[in-house]
Amino acid sequence: MAIHLGVISPQRPFVIEELERRGFVIHRAEEGRNWQEWAQILAPWKEEIRGLLSGGMTGLPRGLIEALPRLEICAIFGVGLETTDLDAAKERGIVVTTAPVLFDDVADHALALALAACRRIVEADRFVRSGRWRRGRMGPGRSFWGKRYGIVGLGRIGSALARRLEGFGGTIGYVDPAPKPEVPYRRFEDALSLARESDVLFLCAAGTPGSGPILTRSELEALGPEGVFVNVARGWLVEEDALVELLAERKLGAAGLDVFADEPNVPERLLGLDNVVLAPHIASSTEECLRRMGECVIANIVEYFATGRAVTPVRPQPHGPSHRTEGEDPCPGW
Amino acid sequence: MAIHLGVISPQRPFVIEELERRGFVIHRAEEGRNWQEWAQILAPWKEEIRGLLSGGMTGLPRGLIEALPRLEICAIFGVGLETTDLDAAKERGIVVTTAPVLFDDVADHALALALAACRRIVEADRFVRSGRWRRGRMGPGRSFWGKRYGIVGLGRIGSALARRLEGFGGTIGYVDPAPKPEVPYRRFEDALSLARESDVLFLCAAGTPGSGPILTRSELEALGPEGVFVNVARGWLVEEDALVELLAERKLGAAGLDVFADEPNVPERLLGLDNVVLAPHIASSTEECLRRMGECVIANIVEYFATGRAVTPVRPQPHGPSHRTEGEDPCPGW
Numbered sequence: 001m002a003i004h005l006g007v008i009s010p011q012r013p014f015v016i017e018e019l020e021r022r023g024f025v026i027h028r029a030e031e032g033r034n035w036q037e038w039a040q041i042l043a044p045w046k047e048e049i050r051g052l053l054s055g056g057m058t059g060l061p062r063g064l065i066e067a068l069p070r071l072e073i074c075a076i077f078g079v080g081l082e083t084t085d086l087d088a089a090k091e092r093g094i095v096v097t098t099a100p101v102l103f104d105d106v107a108d109h110a111l112a113l114a115l116a117a118c119r120r121i122v123e124a125d126r127f128v129r130s131g132r133w134r135r136g137r138m139g140p141g142r143s144f145w146g147k148r149y150g151i152v153g154l155g156r157i158g159s160a161l162a163r164r165l166e167g168f169g170g171t172i173g174y175v176d177p178a179p180k181p182e183v184p185y186r187r188f189e190d191a192l193s194l195a196r197e198s199d200v201l202f203l204c205a206a207g208t209p210g211s212g213p214i215l216t217r218s219e220l221e222a223l224g225p226e227g228v229f230v231n232v233a234r235g236w237l238v239e240e241d242a243l244v245e246l247l248a249e250r251k252l253g254a255a256g257l258d259v260f261a262d263e264p265n266v267p268e269r270l271l272g273l274d275n276v277v278l279a280p281h282i283a284s285s286t287e288e289c290l291r292r293m294g295e296c297v298i299a300n301i302v303e304y305f306a307t308g309r310a311v312t313p314v315r316p317q318p319h320g321p322s323h324r325t326e327g328e329d330p331c332p333g334w
Numbered sequence: 335m336a337i338h339l340g341v342i343s344p345q346r347p348f349v350i351e352e353l354e355r356r357g358f359v360i361h362r363a364e365e366g367r368n369w370q371e372w373a374q375i376l377a378p379w380k381e382e383i384r385g386l387l388s389g390g391m392t393g394l395p396r397g398l399i400e401a402l403p404r405l406e407i408c409a410i411f412g413v414g415l416e417t418t419d420l421d422a423a424k425e426r427g428i429v430v431t432t433a434p435v436l437f438d439d440v441a442d443h444a445l446a447l448a449l450a451a452c453r454r455i456v457e458a459d460r461f462v463r464s465g466r467w468r469r470g471r472m473g474p475g476r477s478f479w480g481k482r483y484g485i486v487g488l489g490r491i492g493s494a495l496a497r498r499l500e501g502f503g504g505t506i507g508y509v510d511p512a513p514k515p516e517v518p519y520r521r522f523e524d525a526l527s528l529a530r531e532s533d534v535l536f537l538c539a540a541g542t543p544g545s546g547p548i549l550t551r552s553e554l555e556a557l558g559p560e561g562v563f564v565n566v567a568r569g570w571l572v573e574e575d576a577l578v579e580l581l582a583e584r585k586l587g588a589a590g591l592d593v594f595a596d597e598p599n600v601p602e603r604l605l606g607l608d609n610v611v612l613a614p615h616i617a618s619s620t621e622e623c624l625r626r627m628g629e630c631v632i633a634n635i636v637e638y639f640a641t642g643r644a645v646t647p648v649r650p651q652p653h654g655p656s657h658r659t660e661g662e663d664p665c666p667g668w
Contacts, residue, residue: 282474
């Protein structure tokens with residue numbers, strides 16, 4: 001008996017092809033914009049669908065769980081869980097898996113944004129291409145090395161970032177709800193204390209459903225007119241109105257932003273600022289990483305239906321509300 | 335008796351102000367475009383001028399040495415020496431000093447360009463600002479971490495870069511005319527062997543007057559269609575025509591270029607390519623670094639005329655034709 005899978009978030013073509021090659025029946029609903037639309041598109045097969053392929057931003061909402069009575073597993077192409085109702089999934093015994101293979105790429109991206117913001121890489125490229133270099137020099141940027149780096153959220157992304165930052169001759173501080181006795185970095189009690197003693201502040205925290213922003217106007221003001229802010233986590237984890245205002249008024253020095261509160265809509269005012277580097281949520285978007293994530297989705301679906309055990313299931317963590325998956329590089333080449 | 339100084343390259347305003355405050359008489363000639371023009375502008379004071387403030391690209395040409403018979407010291411705001419005739423300076427007993435305080439900033443910039451090229455940071459920013467994100471996603475970039483990094487020239491810039499690269503989980507190889515028994519990186523016999531085994535190749539070598547390119551078409555072809563090339567050294571150290579052609583034909587994957595053969599003129603064909611990140615020779619252009627370099631110029635001039643000894647004079651090196659200055663961070667806050 002063929003196993004039916006629903007798809008509610010874009011997947012790499014090889015993922016669909018491989019699963020079809022292995023005999024799964026695929027029902028595509030990724031053009032839906034919310035759980036009601038996914039449920040509607042998948043309704044004809046709601047008694048057949050046992051697996052779901054989702055994404056880090058779409059997740060697995062309660063409404064969709066209720067609309068798919070035979071659902072057993074949801075494989076997420078990403079690591080975000082804020083749109084996944086883990087309680088509802090647990091009640092129904094649905095396994096949720098993520099693709100915990102993107103930490104290094106996201107850490108690279110955080111550093112790429114920080115360096116680009118400090119060294120004005122985007123402006124520099126525009127300066128050369130527009131021919132302005134023939135008429136004069138562009139103004140200097142900011143040094144990046146030897147600064148006080150602050151990391152909000154020392155999970156696997158924050159830790160990968162910290163390892164990279166060790167080569168830049170500065171100091172590294174962090175805040176995290178979980179104690180990290182094994183790391184040599186200075187732990188701060190709260191984000192405000194960290195921001196006050198940081199030159200470059202990186203937001204790498206996991207999004208917790210229902211929580212408000214971790215970084216508010218106070219922390220951003222504390223960073224100050226020479227401070228640089230980088231966000232590779234979630235847009236709604238920072239008070240975006242305050243962020244935009246402070247950047248526009250140069251009360252915050254510069255920013256590198258990969259995520260926004262209402263993607264793909266970016267605050268209009270940001271689009272005219274030269275002290276921000278903007279990216280369309282691409283921290284994990286490299287050929288290599290997308291392939292690994294796709295392999296992880298395949299591995300979870302195939303293993304689950306072959307053995308009853310997924311490869312990278314989500315487990316609640318003892319510390320606070322965040323959830324992590326087990327294993328370090330759990331989805332090797334498939 | 336006031337000491338007269340000529341200025342043939344742009345300096346930070348505080349450098350001129352500080353030297354004037356200390357009683358030096360400044361004759362500005364930085365609008366000149368070559369040694370003939372500098373000599374002409376400075377001709378009225380040629381019997382008075384004992385010191386010269388120059389830059390990394392302007393240096394101290396033989397013609398200017400001959401035009402300034404009382405010249406004793408040339409303080410270079412930079413580290414490049416390919417336009418300085420060290421033999422002519424030595425014959426006349428003229429002290430040449432550089433500002434060897436920019437290595438970390440240049441290393442940061444090399445990494446900024448490499449990350450921007452791999453992760454398509456400039457394209458990403460354009461994608462968001464132009465509103466294209468509302469209509470779809472941009473394509474993936476390349477991973478940077480875990481790759482084979484090649485460094486051409488393991489001097490102080492290359493070494494600072496290598497320290498940073500250690501955090502990215504890849505392998506580091508290099509070529510350098512001088513043996514570096516103390517470093518843990520793999521040494522290659524020549525640039526071609528290194529390029530063949532590199533994913534990202536960084537050019538960090540010092541420019542040697544009169545030499546041809548270190549990197550020719552062969553090395554760039556060896557890097558290949560997935561390879562990334564970064565140049566923070568000198569444009570003429572790479573065969574630029576071949577570089578442009580290979581990038582345009584995607585036989586070389588991507589590049590981050592801070593320097594060009596005929597600055598500020600950039601090959602027209604590069605301006606239309608989306609697989610290059612272009613910068614207007616700003617590797618050392620941060621507020622912090624320019625201040626340190628300016629302090630170094632001041633320190634050399636003031637110390638030389640007070641004690642007869644400059645702070646960071648250039649000395650010929652035993653290994654090959656490159657020249658280095660002594661000391662590690664020799665111009666502390668002035």
